[in-house]
Amino acid sequence: DALRDIDPVVRWAAVEAMAWLQDDSALPILHEALHDKHFTVRLAAIRALQEIGDANAVWALLDRLDDENTVVREKAAEALGRLGGTDVAVRLAHSLEDEDVFVRRASAASLGNIGSTEVSAQLLEALDDPELLVRWAVVESLGKLGEPAAVTPLIAWLDDDLKPSWDERRACDLAADALEHIQAPEAAAALQQW
Numbered sequence: 001d002a003l004r005d006i007d008p009v010v011r012w013a014a015v016e017a018m019a020w021l022q023d024d025s026a027l028p029i030l031h032e033a034l035h036d037k038h039f040t041v042r043l044a045a046i047r048a049l050q051e052i053g054d055a056n057a058v059w060a061l062l063d064r065l066d067d068e069n070t071v072v073r074e075k076a077a078e079a080l081g082r083l084g085g086t087d088v089a090v091r092l093a094h095s096l097e098d099e100d101v102f103v104r105r106a107s108a109a110s111l112g113n114i115g116s117t118e119v120s121a122q123l124l125e126a127l128d129d130p131e132l133l134v135r136w137a138v139v140e141s142l143g144k145l146g147e148p149a150a151v152t153p154l155i156a157w158l159d160d161d162l163k164p165s166w167d168e169r170r171a172c173d174l175a176a177d178a179l180e181h182i183q184a185p186e187a188a189a190a191l192q193q194w
Contacts, residue, residue, distance in 0.1 A: 003029060008038035015041055019048030027054055034060050039069040046072070050079040058084045062091050070100040077103055081110025089116035096126045096134075104134045112141025120147045127153050132164060136174065143178025148187075154179050155190045 002014035015033050018026040026048075033045035034057075046064065049057040061083065064076035077095055080088055092114070095107035108126055111119055123145070126138045139157065142150040157175030167174070176194060179187040 003033060003036075003041075008036075008041055011036060011038065011041045012044050015044035015048055019044065019051050022052050024052065024054075027052065027056070030054070031057065031060050034064060039067075039072050042067065042069070042072050043075055046075045046079050050082055053083070055083055058088055062088060065091070065095050070098075070103060073098060073100065073103045074106045077106035077110050081106070081113035084110070084114055086114055086116035086118065089114050089119045093119040093122040096122055096129075101131045101133055104129060104131070105137045108134055108137035108141050112137075112144035115145065117145050117147060120145060120149060123147070124149060124153065132162075133166075136164065136167070136171075139171075139174050139178050143181045146181050146183060148182060148184045151179065151182055151184050151186045151190070154182075155186070158190060158194045 003011050005011055015030065018030060030045050030048050033041055036042050036045070042064065046061065049061070058080065061076045061079050064072055067073050067076065073095070077092060080092055084092070089111060092107055092110055096104055098104050098107065104126070108123065111123060123138050123142055127135055129135050129138070139154065142154065154175045158172045160171035163170045172194070176191060179191050
């Protein structure tokens with residue numbers, strides 16, 4: 001009943017309570033809340049579905065990648081990285097071109113978590129993203145995927161000692177970590193030389 005309240009704070013609190021209870025019987029209601037007119041309620045629904053671990057929410061979450069609110073799109077991309085499988089990778093890869101940097105970052109990170117090499121080409125293109133935050137997530141994901149086609153661009157990162165404020169590693173350290181996961185002779189040779 002609280003989800004029908006006119007006040008979005010009441011609807012948000014109801015969804016948060018459902019997340020806290022983690023009761024599977026709330027899943028249909030949480031799916032409905034993904035379409036609430038207020039973005040905070042949609043955000044709470046995404047978080048609740050993720051916390052409950054509802055794998056059936058994946059297709060509904062894909063729709064939120066087109067949400068008008070950038071934070072909703074970002075959180076949907078993050079949730080897909082935890083709940084989705086390789087079958088959502090192609091759709092999630094489209095979000096690498098989102099106008100918002102945080103949506104692009106979340107999408108890149110989630111693609112690495114999903115583990116689909118089907119979208120490696122899109123991740124490689126995203127290495128040219130103007131935002132370091134996105135490129136950083138792309139490099140991590142390429143390492144998780146063990147993508148051999150990433151060896152050459154990652155070798156170029158070995159010369160970069162930039163250390164962003166959000167990470168203790170330098171860019172070269174990140175590239176080295178990624179290259180260690182790629183089973184290619186060129187990667188091993190580059191790391192040994194580095």
